[in-house]
Amino acid sequence: MTPHNSAKAGDYADSVLLPGDPLRARWIAENFFEDAVEVNAVRNCLGYTGTYKGQRVSVQATGMGQPSLSIYVHELINFYGVKNLIRVGTCGGLSEKVAVRDLVIAQGATTDSTLVKDAFGPYNFAPIADFGLLRDCVARAEVAGLNYHVGNMVSSDIFYHDDGLKSYEVVIRHGALGVEMEAAALYTLAARFGVKALAVCTMTDSLITGAALSAADRQSSLRDMVTLALDVAINA
Numbered sequence: 001m002t003p004h005n006s007a008k009a010g011d012y013a014d015s016v017l018l019p020g021d022p023l024r025a026r027w028i029a030e031n032f033f034e035d036a037v038e039v040n041a042v043r044n045c046l047g048y049t050g051t052y053k054g055q056r057v058s059v060q061a062t063g064m065g066q067p068s069l070s071i072y073v074h075e076l077i078n079f080y081g082v083k084n085l086i087r088v089g090t091c092g093g094l095s096e097k098v099a100v101r102d103l104v105i106a107q108g109a110t111t112d113s114t115l116v117k118d119a120f121g122p123y124n125f126a127p128i129a130d131f132g133l134l135r136d137c138v139a140r141a142e143v144a145g146l147n148y149h150v151g152n153m154v155s156s157d158i159f160y161h162d163d164g165l166k167s168y169e170v171v172i173r174h175g176a177l178g179v180e181m182e183a184a185a186l187y188t189l190a191a192r193f194g195v196k197a198l199a200v201c202t203m204t205d206s207l208i209t210g211a212a213l214s215a216a217d218r219q220s221s222l223r224d225m226v227t228l229a230l231d232v233a234i235n236a
């Protein structure tokens, strides 16, 4: 048990999917797991363990933003022994190449967060995905015929930027594909504690074209991402 998690030692599988939204965690457990058991509901930040294709797997919501994700991920690694962490998120689109419903597989994550900046003294640490998880994910996305993009994600601490799109101009010029709020902290903690991590996001609203998924369409469009992430998780 931790201040944020009532699960007991051993309640989580080695591989855990990480949505921001607690209701997405429940939806994953109810629709993709067999024999799902709720292992955490502290603060309604829901966590479940079950089986997928006969193998034990978990899902734990992280809440929104890098401080929140960092709490759950730190505890999953250090108190529950989790080895493979796969974020299943949503992101905004920063490139014309990325259409709504496309997957952005974050090879690396650029951030404005002091969580990452302040931890490395003179260095600008490059938070990156585990190569094995990334390679497996890309190979499976290819076989499944999914529309996917691999590259740099922006993990911002700010959802409502005062300057809107202008705030992302420099990262867009350097090829960033999408913006979300957690991947950089996930990759940094995974590097710090020697575990594997990957972030995959479905693009739900383009900051470039203004195209967006309706709330109703979001859930169904996340199915491909969740299936892909689960296959990577049980193979990790």
Ligand SMILES: O=P(O)(O)O[C@H]1O[C@H](CO)[C@@H](O)[C@H]1O
Pocket (backbone or CB within 6 Å): 019, 020, 021, 063, 064, 065, 088, 089, 090, 091, 159, 179, 180, 181, 182
């Ligand atoms: O859909 P999730 O996984 O929460 O991810 C994105 O959505 C939230 C913002 O609306 C942030 O957490 C961002 O990273």
Ligand SMILES: O=c1cc[nH]c(=O)[nH]1
Pocket (backbone or CB within 6 Å): 090, 091, 092, 093, 159, 179, 180, 181, 204, 205, 207
């Ligand atoms: O963090 C996020 C998530 C979805 N869309 C955005 O614009 N930002």
